Amino acid sequence: MQQPANLLTLKTLLSVTCGSLMALSCSADTPNETSGDALEPWQQAQKTEVWEPVPKKVEAPAGGAPSDAIVLFDGSDLSEWEGENGGEPTWILKDEAMTVARKKGGIRTKRSFCDVQLHLEWRTPKDIEGMDGQNRGNSGVFLQERYEVQVLDSYNNKTYPNGQAASIYKQHIPLVNASRPPGVWQSYDIIYQAPEFAEAGELETPAYVTVLHNGVVVQNHVEIQGTTEWIGEPSYDEAHGCAPLYLQDHDASVSYRNIWVREL
Numbered sequence: 317m318q319q320p321a322n323l324l325t326l327k328t329l330l331s332v333t334c335g336s337l338m339a340l341s342c343s344a345d346t347p348n349e350t351s352g353d354a355l356e357p358w359q360q361a362q363k364t365e366v367w368e369p370v371p372k373k374v375e376a377p378a379g380g381a382p383s384d385a386i387v388l389f390d391g392s393d394l395s396e397w398e399g400e401n402g403g404e405p406t407w408i409l410k411d412e413a414m415t416v417a418r419k420k421g422g423i424r425t426k427r428s429f430c431d432v433q434l435h436l437e438w439r440t441p442k443d444i445e446g447m448d449g450q451n452r453g454n455s456g457v458f459l460q461e462r463y464e465v466q467v468l469d470s471y472n473n474k475t476y477p478n479g480q481a482a483s484i485y486k487q488h489i490p491l492v493n494a495s496r497p498p499g500v501w502q503s504y505d506i507i508y509q510a511p512e513f514a515e516a517g518e519l520e521t522p523a524y525v526t527v528l529h530n531g532v533v534v535q536n537h538v539e540i541q542g543t544t545e546w547i548g549e550p551s552y553d554e555a556h557g558c559a560p561l562y563l564q565d566h567d568a569s570v571s572y573r574n575i576w577v578r579e580l
């Protein structure tokens with residue numbers, strides 16, 4: 317069938333334009349560009365390049381908090397914290413660290429969080445005379461005030477493995493024991509995905525957590541089965557939204573420093 321003259325003119329024009337501007341994507345179908353084999357390798361490679369969105373720049377100094385982090389404790393004050401029942405935090409601020417005031421309660425952040433990357437450093441007491449098992453350097457990092465990453469002196473200290481340092485208490489045994497000796501600073505880097513609840517309150521998606529203990533992966537995206545329980549089974553009985561980070565007083569003089577969080 318004979319094509320109208322104006323359509324032929326348009327095809328000729330597009331063909332010339334595509335041939336001379338190789339780098340531009342072109343809507344005209346020419347034999348060379350519809351066949352992937354006929355494209356130069358760099359042109360084929362371009363087809364899978366994604367240029368948007370461009371990630372936001374973040375300064376990441378060695379050993380320090382990234383520029384987009386919320387610093388919860390830098391050693392100077394406890395202004396981001398309150399007592400576990402509200403009011404002033406009871407913990408002791410000394411030598412750029414904060415230490416549990418035994419039997420005076422835990423502390424929690426004034427802010428609430430959902431999905432986070434959390435960094436903190438902790439140290440159990442050097443003096444372990446007469447203490448073992450769960451009594452040696454017990455504290456804990458409670459995500460959303462409910463789900464505990466155990467803090468314990470687990471350096472040559474036997475206890476049930478789902479309750480040792482870096483366990484998700486009574487739920488997940490750590491993959492390895494990366495503990496340092498008592499009195500030595502250690503770190504946790506925690507990536508936490510909060511649970512999601514439906515309008516009526518039932519669980520839609522459980523929480524997941526990844527934990528690095530002293531830079532070693534010890535929990536790899538494990539499912540949290542519900543609130544941390546000392547006795548009985550965990551459950552998601554109570555729906556909740558974003559909630560504070562809580563540090564436990566378990567009657568041991570555990571210290572913390574360099575705490576920062578990034579909301580994900």
Ligand code: MG
Nearest residue numbers: 454455456467
């Ligand atoms: Mg504990």
